[in-house]
Amino acid sequence: MVDINDMVLVSVDDHVVEPPHLFEGRLPAKYADLAPRFVTRDDGSNAWIYEGQEIANVALNAVAGRPPEEYGMEPTSFAELRAGCYDIDERVKDMDANGVLGSLCFPSFPQFCGQLFARTEDKDVALAMVRAYNDWHIDDWCGTHPGRFIPCSLPAIWDPQVLADEVRRTARKGAYAVTFSENPSKLGWPSFHSDHWDPFWQACSDEGVVVCLHIGSSSQLIITAPDAPIDCLITLTPINIVQAAADLIWSPVLRKFPDIKIALSEGGIGWIPYFLERVDYSYGRHRAWTGQDFGGRLPSEVFNERILTCFIDDRFGMASREFLNIDHVMWECDYPHSDSTWPFAPETVAEHFTGVPDDVVDKVTHRNAMEQFRYDPFTVLGGKENCTVGALRASAAGHDVSIRSVKPENVGAHANRAVDLAVPGR
């Protein structure tokens, strides 16, 4: 059994709830008045307003530290959120108390692919917003506490060349990850099967930038039926990334750009061995008439070489590690979303490691993430000994991680159908 205090935890999937000051001083003067505004509404909840659109926060996206009985969908105020959701200093304290060294954070209100900005008619304005967001993300969110974050840029998704240029610009600032859509076709853009995105793939290849496809980034909620309980959606959202995995494998992307790496963020791992066997079976039986050609290789080999995977809690997946490329399996905390294991991440993930060799534990908990995202916290923080669960937790002694009720009137008062998640702004 691994010693929990000796583990080093790097999470490749967390989320930032953007703070009100995000755009301050980051836009050209001529666009400053166009910046999204952070407002408090009549019901006390907070929202961003941009070009007449109002984007509420969704409670299920920021429930860390709240009792599950109060989880729900209704818009929340910042006062109800744990400060670690949006305050970088508090975030680091929450990470310390949870023994988490490093974190890759996805955006919230601009949506996973910056769709909010992509809808702006004046694309110069749109680009100014994306750049301001990325500068804030890299310099402020990730830069305030050096060595603690893996920067992940927002894409200028509306134009592949502009997108490629922004990938190159942010890579020079140290962002070796970019968030993208698990299915751009569902967002109204060309699919992975077209050559539309080639400048983007090329830029990511050239710069060594990992393309991160987060679950839900196709904005397609899985509504099995109008009266399906929300549990269906919660269960199915991660495994739905299997559609992106199939799209990627059968698309030209991986074969045309042999250096590109793509991460399936929050997708879990336990379904992957089944999937790999399935793609190889399909290839063997159908390639003669479908025309697929992987040269002398199998689709599963290409997947294992190019796709990065991760899990929050997936004991079966870890038990099946001999069927996975363990060099590409990473761990995630998902703070502050409802599936997160905060503040007991070390204890939870350690349960996966019974009988697992130390070098595999090291790969999954931090070494794979450090290698794939070119993230070197040990140098910045003065050695691995300052980066362990034990060291970080010791530094956070006294930090309050107790569950706090903030909205007792929520108990039993929720929407509980999957369709209710289809709120504006998602």
Add this chain to the structure above:
Amino acid sequence: MVDINDMVLVSVDDHVVEPPHLFEGRLPAKYADLAPRFVTRDDGSNAWIYEGQEIANVALNAVAGRPPEEYGMEPTSFAELRAGCYDIDERVKDMDANGVLGSLCFPSFPQFCGQLFARTEDKDVALAMVRAYNDWHIDDWCGTHPGRFIPCSLPAIWDPQVLADEVRRTARKGAYAVTFSENPSKLGWPSFHSDHWDPFWQACSDEGVVVCLHIGSSSQLIITAPDAPIDCLITLTPINIVQAAADLIWSPVLRKFPDIKIALSEGGIGWIPYFLERVDYSYGRHRAWTGQDFGGRLPSEVFNERILTCFIDDRFGMASREFLNIDHVMWECDYPHSDSTWPFAPETVAEHFTGVPDDVVDKVTHRNAMEQFRYDPFTVLGGKENCTVGALRASAAGHDVSIRSVKPENVGAHANRAVDLAVPGR
């Protein structure tokens, strides 16, 4: 290693291409003229015509014995099909040559849930068609060679009470399986979450009839993008049944009807351990606000007790058998569809059984199917020794199972996008 000749193979998922004579003498005289008519079209292909609708056969549904280079989507004539697709005597010879003792066959032209008949405005006519179909299926298709088939009735899906009555009627004729939709909501009927189907579930519970949900029975093709290659669809169609699994687990059905059994036909098994862990995780984290209640049990326990599973080729799934309820895992051949292992099913499935105890092999290859579908071929056929792969193949000595080219002009001339499968009548 199991001795291939000693195996007994019962397939819980095959398909019948209905023969032209199906309705002859099976309808009340007043409806005889309304029966679907089997026609040959100008291009030489065959089709059924019913109430002005023309339903073509789809080649990918009946490719047994053809070279993969000729697989495709275009409508075919019976002359191009292997006779075992539609001729019961030839079917049994094909089963013998493949060492397959028993077979449960799903319908083709009426669609998985008899939607073709459900669209009939006069519901007395619709019911007459369903009854005629079921009488033919049970008496002719399954009855001509006693002990060789597991009858599976077509549902009168438009009215839960009529449906229940037909389930009870066909159960009395020996049909302990009924084909139903993996998601009736997608077909325009109420979902599993409503109480609409309660008379049906009750009838299946009372009569011990297994409800079989075949992949694709929601008529929802998985089109990831307009230009997605058909390989995406082929890869994803089986695992898409995970949506039905989630619907069932979170619906009232399994908890309200504690005796009902539901089969996920052609759904594979390798993804199930991941899924079970996921539903238990969701339950543990979210039940406090979603209101789900499994008493003192876990959702995975209910799944393992009530859901039947099967595979064509799923080595990872068999290797993960300790995470499955092995008493509910069955095998299928999928004849004459394109994923079928015919005529080498024994050799293919035997490769799954390296290191697997004999009693587990027996359960998966035949004993589970015999128990769940109350199917007793050993008594009918004079002992197990007449039912083995070796015995059946010996009886079929000389039967031609060679691959035959019937449409060489097809090579390279196919539709190859997923959307092209969306042909009328599917």
